[in-house]
Amino acid sequence: MMDVPWNDFYPLLWEGLKVTVEVAVLSALAALVLSLVIGLCRVSKFKTVRIISQICTEVFRGLPLLVLLFWVYFALPFLGVEFDKVTSAVVAIGLNYGAFGSEIVRSAILAVPNGQSEAARALNFSPLQRMIYIILPQAALRMLPPFGNLMIELIKGTSLIYFITLSDLTYQALILRNNFLSMTPYIFLLLLLIYFVLSSFVSVTVRLLERKLAAGRL
Amino acid sequence: MNATELEKAAGQEAPARTRKRQADTGVQPIVRYEHVSKSFGDLEVLHDINLDIAPGEKVAMIGPSGSGKTTLGRMLMTLEEPSGGMITVDGEPLWHMKSKGRLVKANEAHLHRMRGNIGMVFQHFNLFPHMSVLRNVTIGPRKVLGISAEEAHERAVTMLGKVGLGDKLDVYPSMLSGGQKQRVAIARALVMNPKIMVFDEVTSALDPELVGEVLEVIKEIAREGEMAMMLITHEMDFARDVADRVIFGAEGHIVEQGPPEQIFENPQSERLQSFLSRFRLS
């Protein structure tokens, strides 16, 4: 234990952490926007919109993230669409988790009692106003806990960008392991611990947000 | 402005009974149902309904559950589309509009314009749980009528005072009793200044001891306003006190209608007689 060269670990892991956080934040934003857009399409009054958005959900949810990532990064250039590594990662992770998120948005919207929508209509709100002022704020509270879980899954999912040689935490840890083979258990434990802290940060934030949003109403 | 104030003053002085305004006085009705029917799937809940409501008239709808009275109100609030017939509000078709000289199904813009005349209070309040009492009442005027924040605030405070909740402005609905919730809901609908308001069994979800406070508020509004009211209710005493006309419906038909004295003291049809007798027993 005393011989563990912790100080040699930190610089590389710090570099990796920056990449992991960058990709996580960007793909989380992409996933949230997609969740909202596809989720709203899923409750559209137009049947075609509903069906198309459902097919999108099923496809991007049914594909393993790693396969989707490889497809975006390696196969898509053959269709003339070439992304750099970070963009590929954000596109793949965003699509995959956005598909799961759209399901959260859809069920949260459907869970808002019908009477709320009727009361808003009786006050002569336009459909857009009903969604913005009445339905979404109430659905948001229901969405928060499952979105928190989704974001934790997303952070875990960013470790897959190692496969397209983006130098994230996992990638740097494996380089470290090559340099300090006898330190393997310490390196992996430290790596797991860093991910655990990242996930815990998300769950604490979500819990605080939830408390703030729910203030007064329950 | 002077005229309305005069009217208001006159309305307040005159007892409800003498203010009776019936549809046959030649005034254009505020609401007219013509041959209206409604089916849910194979089940027809309303058959060929014809009904006029005069401006300012207070109409009570009574009848056994399943008689279609709630559906009648919900169609007026545009929450339910009629399967047949025509509803007219203030001389204009509600669910239809003119396009190239033909009557076609109304679009959202038309419905939006028409809904400005109509308000509704629901059985289950349907207050917005994520907004304070005050915000529940100001959001309509702010976002739909486009009134300034200050004026909306002022109107809401006045209205909430009128329903006896001037001290609950910043409370969230979950902290209120059922009776208080329903009074907020009444204020929320009233502040939009509708020409006709639907009260859909507004006391049915309340504990018995809270019914009185809500009915008092509605009576007060009925006494002072020139707003027409459609009161769908199971409270017979209330219907007798407030209504200019009582309509008894059963199984999708209007069976009998008339002034409250006639309906309650001297019911003509056997259906109504048995309905009322059952009511008194229970």
Next chain:
Amino acid sequence: MWNWEYAWSILPDLIAALKTTFWATFGGFIFAAIGGLILAMLGRSPIWIVRAVNRLIIEFIRNTPLLVQLFFLYFYILPTMFPTAPTALVSGIIGLGIHYSTYMSEVYRSGIDAVPKGQWEAAKALNFSRTKTWSTIILPQALPPTLPVMGNYLIVIFKETPLLSAITLVEVLTTAKNAISISYRPFEAYTLVGVLFLIISYVFSVLVRMMEIRLNREQSASSGTDSSSKPQSGGKGRLDKEVKQQA
């Protein structure tokens, strides 16, 4: 752009590699199902320290990436634990199994929580031993409603198997990679892999949905005659939510 001839030429290899993928899926699933049950029962232990440690382990495993856990297992833990290092397939099954046992334990937990408290008390009143209470009273009631959720995790685990390519398992994705390293044609290979995964997970999900419908029907049939099964259906609703949250 798309070369059918090439696509057809690699398809047999990809399909053959599915065999390994299925082994990993079902192996990991069974491991997770058993491990999850143990974790769930430990979570009900009367000793608080057992419950606390159990909770900590579950949280730690759930909140860290499967990929890193696989590396840790394959490169360090398993070779140190066993005289001969387990194969990539066995390591993969253990990795998937451990990771998803923490998810499964939550599924069991909501199933167990849905068994009415009176059942525990009745067992105590009849002087059942702890093991007897679990095996004859609690689990027979707690498990059936969890089946559809478990089925969903089978699909989730199936979709995680490409990760095992990182620990040198030759499953579908690795096979595709190998083909690409000869032909330099990733488009056909990765598209085929994607389509294979889509088709199989779709078929799985239809099966799960059918099972769910059948289970619901049985439940509503039995709740008509036996009022004690009502809390179970209440528990099912909670399970559905659980899955949505985790999905």
